Each structure stands twice: as C-alpha cells, then as structure tokens.
Amino acid sequence: MSTEAKTLKGFRDIMPADALAKERMLDIVKKVFQSFGFVPIETPHLEYLSCLNSQGGEEISKEIYHFKDSGGRDVALRFDQTVPLARFISQHENELQLPFKRYAIGNVFRGENPQAGRYREFTQCDFDFIGADSILSDFEIIQVICSSMKALGINDFTVAINSRKILNAFLSYIGVDGVETVLRIVDKLAKIGSEKVLSLLVDEGISESNSRKILEFVSVRSNGLNSEFLQILDTYASLTEQLSESISELKEIIKLANVSEVCVGKIEVDFSIARGLAYYTGVVYETTLNNLPSIGSVCSGGRYDDLTKSFGKENLSGVGASIGIDRLIAGLEKLGLSSSASTAVNLMVANIDEDLMSEVSMLADSLRSNGISVELYPTVTKLKKQLGFAHKKQIPYVAILGQDELSNGIVALKNMSTGDQENLPVAEVIKKVK
C-alpha cells in the first residue's frame, strides 16, 4: 500500500533555485543587521498556547495552530516571532544587556485560507530593538529596512510610515471608540477601496459624518515634508495636545530620514497604514516595491511599548520590523530581478571507466581543494548521458578522465557553452575554470 506524496494544503516545498536565492538574500540581510549591532537568537517553533495567545489580538488568535501534546499541555506553533521575543525577553531579562537588538530568521504558521502567493507556513526575517524608547530606535529600524533593500539590489521601494498614536488621538478627538475595530477596517483600505471601508465603518455603528472624517484622515499621504503637507499636519496637530505630540514625533523621524543617505527619498507618510496586529502602539511601517505594489508590503513592523506587559514586565518598550522574504523573492522574480541559478557548480567530473573510480574521485578532490565546486557523476554510464546532465544543470565545464588521459597525465576539458574540448594538465584546468 503506498502513501500519496503531497504537502498539506497551504504548505509547499521550496525548490533549489528559490532556496539558493533565499539563502543568498538572507546572507545579505544578516550582514546588514550585524552592521547595526543586531545579534541572532532562536526561539522554539512550539510554545505554550497561553504565551502566544497573550498578545496579537482576536484576528490572529483564530489562525493559531494549536493542540494538546502527549503530556496534556496546550501547545501552539508560533504565528510570528514578536510574541516569542516578548516571552524571551521576559524570561532572560537578567542575562541580556539592554538595549537589546536581535534578529531572528524563522518560519511561522497561520491557519488562514491560503491565497495566491500566501502560505500557511512562511519565513519571517525579524529585527527588533528592545528597551529603547528614543525615536532614534524607531528611525534605526527604518534605516535597517532601507539598507537591507539596497543591499539586496532593490532601489525602487517606499517605506510608508504612520503612528498608531496619531490615529488613536484623532479617534479620541472625534469621540469614536473601538480603535481596534476601526484599525482592522482601515487596514483593508488599499484592498477594498474607500466606499466599502465607509460602509463597514457605518456598519460598526460609527456615524456617517465621523466615518467620513476617518476616511479623510486616513487619506493623508505625502512623500516628503513639503509645505502643503506640513500645513495639513499642523492643522491636525492643533486639535489636541495628544495629536500635537504624536505628530511632532513623526516629524522628528522624517527629519532624521531626510539627512540619512540610505533613507532619503524613500519615506512616505501614510495615515492609512495601521498593521493588522493588536500589539502595535506607536510608529508603524510598511514597505512596498514601487513597480509591484500589488504584492503588498515586503517589510512591515512598528513600535510595541507594552509587549512584555502580559508577562508581568511593565517598562520594556520595543520597535522592530520583519522582512517577508518569501514574498520578496516572489516579487523579485516577477520583476525579473532575481537570479535563477539552480547550481553553484563550476565543473563536473565525468565517470567513464569502472577501473578509474579512485582516480576520478581523486581528481574531483584535488580540484575542490583548489576552490572549485565540483560535481562528480556517480555512476559509469554513456558519456552522452552525463554531458546531457551537465548541460541541463548548466554546469559550465566537464572534465573527462579515461585510461589514455591518465597515462598522458592530462584531463580532457569540455567547455559546455562552446562545445570546445582540449587536453590539459590539471594545473591548467584549475586556472581555466577559476
């Protein structure tokens, strides 16, 4: 009886070309993180359900994969890496130097209905700054986003920023309760349009006049601090002290961005940005590829000042963001910006004589010790078949060693793109291929 070989609905395998691209991209962003002093940590994929459920809000709670383990514990697969970070910080506070900056690259799980390009398991590449309430830390997260994008060779992107505080202050000013509900609806603006957002707000019992004010508010957007935009900000700032304070914070961040070589021209203020997750309390970020806005944000995050509160720690603030690496890879592929190399091999050693197994193995060995990536064809078959394999795998050179070559101390080297073949000593093969 045989089992059907298939992945679960919403799950997928990552094939070599994509996995290689992902590895290279992660290597690049890790270097960026480290250049800002972020260090890696790892937390388990599986945690107590109560830990994960302690933050994140109702929306996400429905999507958590959870079950009872064989010891009867309620356990769950992490749905993000921010709540586990809060648990980590609370648990290890005494072992850490604050402020603490960590990155974490790992998979998270959400049982949502899979849509095009969205999966139930995906990789998040998080970087967070814990124990710092200075806006320099909010700004540093933006710098890391911009530096990462540029290091990945992406120059056409926009980091949209907003502040939960501004939205909260505005809702409080017009006398609307239920911030979380409004946020959830407003978060859909780009997807469903303003008319539908308006009717959803009215459905929640918000007056039409207030709903229109909310819509007007969330339409505020600008990619710089031009005078017209500053005037709009000043008008809102003049309404209440809360609004004045939170808008002035945002302006400080934009000023820092304007003098940062890596950020200048990349930052846009967008009052509609809310982020779906309940734990954000301050500045929030979303990053879109200018030529492919349809795939949504490839790097999102924000400030969460109360994240460790649910673990009994009051005063640890945090700010961070997460690169959606899978979505970014898909986006770069669509834009034709990704490398699609399915191999990193420089040369294949063919295997044409049962009696020469040791010799071809030694040849491969000595090429490798000279820094060449070598695939040794493992079985003696027709040379044509072996060359076909090398061709399909786009391996640039094939080295052939038979009894004749061996007795003459040479190797036949075939250039797979020109088809040329020449007899060379090993030292020459190394020079040629390197």
Place this chain on the structure above:
Amino acid sequence: MSTEAKTLKGFRDIMPADALAKERMLDIVKKVFQSFGFVPIETPHLEYLSCLNSQGGEEISKEIYHFKDSGGRDVALRFDQTVPLARFISQHENELQLPFKRYAIGNVFRGENPQAGRYREFTQCDFDFIGADSILSDFEIIQVICSSMKALGINDFTVAINSRKILNAFLSYIGVDGVETVLRIVDKLAKIGSEKVLSLLVDEGISESNSRKILEFVSVRSNGLNSEFLQILDTYASLTEQLSESISELKEIIKLANVSEVCVGKIEVDFSIARGLAYYTGVVYETTLNNLPSIGSVCSGGRYDDLTKSFGKENLSGVGASIGIDRLIAGLEKLGLSSSASTAVNLMVANIDEDLMSEVSMLADSLRSNGISVELYPTVTKLKKQLGFAHKKQIPYVAILGQDELSNGIVALKNMSTGDQENLPVAEVIKKVK
C-alpha cells in the same frame, strides 16, 4: 493577569553567542556542501502524519508530535528531514535532474524524554544523494563529513562505518529473524555494555549461542585495512555469498577513503554501528569527536535504497547523513574550541546630547558605509552608563560626538581595552577601527 514566560519542557531558546556560533558554522558547512554540488531545498515543518509515518519504524513513531488540524487532517511535525525528502523526491521527480544532491538545514521534533544536552526540537543539517547506487556516492557522503569537520576546524574525529547488509547477511547465516529488534538492541551497545545487550537478546528468544555470536560479530572494529583485520573480514566473507558481496562493498569504500586526502586516517570499521532508524539498508555512518566520545555521534547517516517505495516509487536509492549541529556546538564548547563572541560590532557611537541626534545618526551611517559594524546608543544618558554597556558587550571602540567635537570637525575615539582616548577626524577613525 500575567502569563508565565517559559519555554516548553525539552525546548529552549538559543542565546546570541550560541546563535552566532551556529550561524558561522552553518555558513561554513553550506560552502562545503555546495563545493560538492549539493543544492538547498526546504520542506514544510508540518506534513500529513501518513507521509511521516510511512517510514522510520516503530521507535520513532511513538515520538512524533501529531494532531488534527482545524480541517480535520491528521498532521505531524517532522521528526527528521529524510522522510520528508522521500516525499519531496516522489512528488517532484519529474522536475528534478537525477542524480539529485540536496542539503537541508532545519529543525525537527521528537517527543522523547529530554536528557542532558538533548532537546525535543533540534536542528539537523542534512545532505543526501538521491538516485545513485554507485559506492562512489556512499563514499562522497564520507568525504563531505570529513571536509565539513575539517572546514569547521575539527581535526580529531572518527567516522565509523558499517553496513546493514553485512549485519543482515550474518543474521540470516546464523538463522536469526527479527533484524529490526536485533538492530535496536545492538544500537545500545556503547551505552549499556555487552552483558546487558546479551541478556536483552536472550530475552527476545535468541539462543544464547547465537546471542554470543552476534556479540562477537558486532565487536569487529578496525581503523584501517591491516592484515589482521582483513583476515577477520575474509573469514566472515567466506561464510555466504551475501556476506562476501556486502563485505567487498565496504572494502571498496575504505580503499577510496585511503586515497582521499581529506578522509585518510579518519575512517574506522565498526560492526556495532546500526543506527536507530528503520529505513537504512546499506552503509551506515557515525562520527565522533575523539576527545569527547561521550556526547555520541555528531554526524550520522547511511544508505536507504527503498525510501521512496512507500510513496509508490520503486527504484530510487539514496544515501546521506546529517550533522547534529546543536550537539556539535555543545561539544566544541566543552572542548574549548568554540568562539564565544556575543557581538560582531566594531564600534559604538555614544549619544550624549539631545540636540545632536541627527549628527550622531549621520556619523554612525557614514562609518557603516565604510564597512564598520556600528551600534548607536539610542538614548541620551550618562556617558558612564553607555561606556559600561559597550564594555559588557565587548565592543572595542566608542566614538563620542559632543558640541565641542562637532565644531572642531573631530570625534573623540575611546579604545575600550586600553582606556586611551584621542580626538580624530572621521577619516582617521575609519582607518583606526578597520
């Protein structure tokens, strides 16, 4: 109400120093894998229980984390990466070039009772060679093991090899059934000693005479092909054709190892090596650190010729191994061979004046763009506190920028190990720190 911040029993967080060490080690072994033509793939952490249960045997089956998902599917967390590889190969056979060599670095889950240094979630670093039944592929796995160890700076290690075929042939010769049971007991030899193995075998209904023969057989061990050892091999080989064939295969592999610079002197034949997992059919490997054998094998594997059979594919053979990276890190720590750097930061920029936030941010930026890893202290606090932070994090330099320095176009650079401080222009700081 607050939630207790703790990880599940048998699970753990990996702190920055260990996570940095792990990242560096994985970068090194990935380069080795690629130099042999292995490419990365990723498979989901969560699979159909039926897929994972299709191989691996009874022992492991008890340890699988499984549950019903919200769609009523029986799902499970992978317990290794070999069974998912079999599923992957069966599912994607038409998209792959055979022979196919992949590596996969990921976490696996086993609900066993946690012991010292063993966790319910741990990282495996697998490399496998699919669709090749040549002994060159068995040997290549040994080469990759030896190359990886050496690239990691480990020179004192032994790869013990054996063959399931030899053990099967011998049991069949003496007329003992239940190979799996014998394997499971024999696998405990190093842990519980020969007397206990003997009594466990007898408990299973094997005659004492046969049990003693099994014990004598599994005591065969040699680190080379000396004449005495060859004579023992020849004696066993002379018993049946099966034994003769399987022993001659093992001898071929040892011959290849003897002419390989990276393997020579590292290989030992050990007839007691069985490996716990049911899917192995041929050569099996275990790797121990000579100065720390007590931690067990840090890289194990073997040949599994029928792995894809349970998915309805008959003829795909495979051979591979897995580096137990967590165990290896623990081992290197015990041996004092690991680096324990908890930061990769070269310099910290202090933050001493609220009015100079843009300026310190720009200073940090310009140092980074010159290849220096820079931590910017995010809040304005007493310099002493900031220096204390840099000291604890072992950051070698601190740059201080106040109004005086700014107006003179210089930076005060403090060398944290000597305590010396000098005023330098930024260009000089860059030269000094790099």
